[in-house]
Amino acid sequence: xxxxTWIDGAVRRLELALAVAAMLGVVTILSAQVFFRYVLLDPIxxxxxxxxxxxxxxxxAGLSLLVAEECLIGIDLVGPKLxxxxxxxxxxGMKLLTALISGALAVFAVSYVITPWVWFERFATVPLPxxxxxxxxxxxxxxxxxxxxxxxxxxxxDPTSQAAQ
Amino acid sequence: MITLVTFAxxxxxxxxxxxxxxxxxxxxxxxxxxxxLFDSFLVQSVRGVEATGFLAIPLYILVGEIMNxxxxxxxxxxxxxxxxxxxxxxLAYVNVLTNAFCAAILGSATAQIAIMSRSxxxxxxxxxxxxxxxxxxxxxxxxxGPIIPPSMLMIIYGVLAYQSVAALFxxxxxxxxxxxxxxxxxxxxxRKRLPDSSDVPVLSFALKDIGLDALPALIPATIIAGIISGxxxxxxxxxxxxxxxxxxxxxxxxxxKLADFVPVMKAVVLSSAAIITLIAFATLLGWVLAYQGIxxxxxTAIADFSAGPISFLLLVCxxxxxxxxxxxxxxxxxxxxxxxxxxxAAFDVDPIHFGVVISIATLTGLISPPVGPGLYIAMDATxxxxxxxxxxxxxxxxxxxxCLLVILLLPELxxxxxxxxxx
Numbered sequence: 001x002x003x004x005t006w007i008d009g010a011v012r013r014l015e016l017a018l019a020v021a022a023m024l025g026v027v028t029i030l031s032a033q034v035f036f037r038y039v040l041l042d043p044i045x046x047x048x049x050x051x052x053x054x055x056x057x058x059x060x061a062g063l064s065l066l067v068a069e070e071c072l073i074g075i076d077l078v079g080p081k082l083x084x085x086x087x088x089x090x091x092x093g094m095k096l097l098t099a100l101i102s103g104a105l106a107v108f109a110v111s112y113v114i115t116p117w118v119w120f121e122r123f124a125t126v127p128l129p130x131x132x133x134x135x136x137x138x139x140x141x142x143x144x145x146x147x148x149x150x151x152x153x154x155x156x157x158d159p160t161s162q163a164a165q
Numbered sequence: 166m167i168t169l170v171t172f173a174x175x176x177x178x179x180x181x182x183x184x185x186x187x188x189x190x191x192x193x194x195x196x197x198x199x200x201x202l203f204d205s206f207l208v209q210s211v212r213g214v215e216a217t218g219f220l221a222i223p224l225y226i227l228v229g230e231i232m233n234x235x236x237x238x239x240x241x242x243x244x245x246x247x248x249x250x251x252x253x254x255x256l257a258y259v260n261v262l263t264n265a266f267c268a269a270i271l272g273s274a275t276a277q278i279a280i281m282s283r284s285x286x287x288x289x290x291x292x293x294x295x296x297x298x299x300x301x302x303x304x305x306x307x308x309x310g311p312i313i314p315p316s317m318l319m320i321i322y323g324v325l326a327y328q329s330v331a332a333l334f335x336x337x338x339x340x341x342x343x344x345x346x347x348x349x350x351x352x353x354x355x356r357k358r359l360p361d362s363s364d365v366p367v368l369s370f371a372l373k374d375i376g377l378d379a380l381p382a383l384i385p386a387t388i389i390a391g392i393i394s395g396x397x398x399x400x401x402x403x404x405x406x407x408x409x410x411x412x413x414x415x416x417x418x419x420x421x422k423l424a425d426f427v428p429v430m431k432a433v434v435l436s437s438a439a440i441i442t443l444i445a446f447a448t449l450l451g452w453v454l455a456y457q458g459i460x461x462x463x464x465t466a467i468a469d470f471s472a473g474p475i476s477f478l479l480l481v482c483x484x485x486x487x488x489x490x491x492x493x494x495x496x497x498x499x500x501x502x503x504x505x506x507x508x509x510a511a512f513d514v515d516p517i518h519f520g521v522v523i524s525i526a527t528l529t530g531l532i533s534p535p536v537g538p539g540l541y542i543a544m545d546a547t548x549x550x551x552x553x554x555x556x557x558x559x560x561x562x563x564x565x566x567x568c569l570l571v572i573l574l575l576p577e578l579x580x581x582x583x584x585x586x587x588x
Contacts, residue, residue: 030224
């Protein structure tokens with residue numbers, strides 16, 4: 001369990017670095033665009049497409065982090081009315097379901113990006129296939145599932161550390 | 166039917182909203198038996214957020230985050246206190262005015278409710294205001310966030326409806342002002358129940374202090390001036406506002422340090438991801454439903470029930486209100502707008518007016534029990550139970566609904582300013 005937690009933490013830090021770098025890229029490119037367009041009168045032609053690409057990367061890395069840090073918004077109408085033991089079982093059930101749904105989307109995503117023909121479509125201004133973006137998103141969806149599974153395992157095998165978190 | 170039951174059950178059990186939308190898409194696909202749709206789930210989710218208009222979302226979140234960490238709330242409260250703090254029930258007016266100022270910077274109701282519930286409610290309670298009244302007022306005035314520009318909901322509506330986000334931003338100005346006046350009037354009517362403001366701290370009226378506290382006004386001024394002049398797109402205005410807020414925080418207030426960089430960016434990433442993944446998966450659900458023609462059925466039903474534009478808009482408000490009780494405002498908008506916009510056009514409803522009405526109607530769900538997320542945020546921030554908060558919101562929710570009706574009946578309130586400015 002300790003090794004799994006270590007891996008989970010390392011992946012989380014990597015994802016945070018990726019997401020922050022991508023988001024910083026979005027802000028920098030768009031701010032630079034204002035300067036280039038209105039001061040130098042020479043807009044950056046690829047600014048919007050690259051910014052959008054970075055935003056999508058940051059978004060799905062952010063989704064994975066939201067899962068890892070249990071920050072996803074849900075509306076808990078039943079939980080507060082249950083006994084602590086029943087509530088713990090409900091929480092576990094919801095986490096299992098989230099992992100299942102997340103895993104299903106990850107499977108759909110991976111099966112899409114391994115299809116050869118999807119690699120022919122390219123971005124308009126960036127010399128890359130669009131499937132490279134989809135691959136990154138698919139990886140993030142797999143990592144979100146991984147984080148959720150780690151949370152479930154922590155809840156089952158190490159409930160004290162989970163509660164402390 | 167199975168999808169609807171699954172949705173309701175999982176919602177009550179507390180499944181996160183983004184996964185709820187995804188689960189509904191999967192269950193619906195299995196229910197109709199077209200599993201080939203699964204192949205396109207990834208592409209449809211990503212394409213749902215691939216609109217340049219959405220680039221403005223992280224920029225406005227960044228502006229809010231920078232200003233929030235710079236102690237902007239306290240400065241805005243002080244500015245509002247100088248203007249209306251000396252009146253009877255002064256802190257209640259201060260609450261409304263601070264929320265209106267905050268709305269011109271933050272653009273999100275939930276963020277605003279969270280911030281203001283933590284800062285204004287304890288302050289009002291300390292000065293003898295009933296906590297239920299203070300929280301109810303704070304929750305309802307927090308709804309100004311997405312109405313007064315800039316607004317996340319308007320950005321999303323603009324992208325979905327192919328309307329100018331600049332025009333939508335400007336369109337929200339008069340309805341926002343009307344709501345502020347209505348909240349002021351509601352406070353005035355309950356002034357006898359409110360404490361005297363003689364013990365409210367006396368503030369410095371030195372020009373330097375007034376100037377420093379009013380400095381955050383540069384941010385909405387940058388956004389509005391950039392957009393109204395037609396020089397900038399809302400995204401570019403957001404980028405410039407981010408630079409201005411950074412200069413104010415680092416250069417003038419000296420409240421943002423290098424060590425704050427990662428926490429600020431992390432907060433921006435998480436908040437943007439929460440909103441944008443919601444857009445992605447709501448788009449996916451909308452696409453799956455469209456495959457079976459469900460939106461067309463809904464649109465036809467609403468069109469059949471409507472005798473004219475007014476009854477159509479009233480019916481839309483009702484549908485949005487009901488959906489808004491169970492689904493996030495962004496989710497409601499993504500599912501509803503593509504469906505009802507053509508019907509609105511058939512009834513000759515101006516798309517900008519429709520956008521303003523639907524945005525405001527969506528907000529009512531945010532503070533309506535049993536699900537209203539705004540109520541939960543306030544419960545978490547103030548420690549009050551739902552019932553006293555709901556009771557506290559009632560007079561202000563009443564004022565909000567009356568304003569919604571006025572805005573619905575008078576399209577000019579939404580369309581006059583954008584037309585006048587040629588947007």
